[in-house]
Amino acid sequence: MPRASTTSDAFNAVAEPRRRDILSFLVSQERPVNDIVMNLNLPQPSVSKHLRVLLEVGLVDVRREGRQMFYRTNADAIKPLHEWTGTFERFWRHQLARVKERAEAAEKPK
């Protein structure tokens, strides 16, 4: 069995760096495809393909206006990733405190 499809979930879709770039670019406002092409400096077919993946997993929404397609990031679809990574938060959050602990532990044996 090969790797799970990029369109199988948000985790897989987001593994591709260009797709992350696109999501970041589309987060504050909807943009036509050509805006993405210009700003991220990518070939247009490549952008269209990435957008298709993002659309399939619900990470972006589209709206047609004339011959332009306006894409926009759907932040809700990113939330699960944030929540999953967040379950590890308490294990890094007090890092400073732990560094201090370790430093103190290292002091004591003196």
Next chain:
Amino acid sequence: MPRASTTSDAFNAVAEPRRRDILSFLVSQERPVNDIVMNLNLPQPSVSKHLRVLLEVGLVDVRREGRQMFYRTNADAIKPLHEWTGTFERFWRHQLARVKERAEAAEKPK
């Protein structure tokens, strides 16, 4: 060009569901490989392979004790994912407020 290697970064490593399961299992304490095999009900070679990927990207640490290898999640390596997803937070956080806004906007035209 094929998909980026699973070992190229944490995003790619974490795209695999079993690897996420392993990370969750190893977050609170270190465990020998066989514990993972038993608890997650996976073939041992499969677990070893996943651990290798996680190790290469720094998502786990290892310690040898006799013939056992104790693995533990390195939460710090997950932090960047949490931070990246967090850049989208303000676009979902006030969802209730926005639903309200939309509802009110829909009311007005009346």
Next chain:
DNA sequence: TTGACATATTCCTGTATGGGAATATAATCC
């Protein structure tokens, strides 16, 4: 040394990939 236990590696294979190039579809304007 031999055997048992714990883990890692190798070999195999079908499959999905991302990029490039070319082309197709769709909408607008004259």
Next chain:
DNA sequence: GGATTATATTCCCATACAGGAATATGTCAA
């Protein structure tokens, strides 16, 4: 209709994958 603009799709290809099966490596114990 024909030309132009905007976007999507198709075809080709080298590559890396995850799973299964078998085997290798490493460590301890008797």
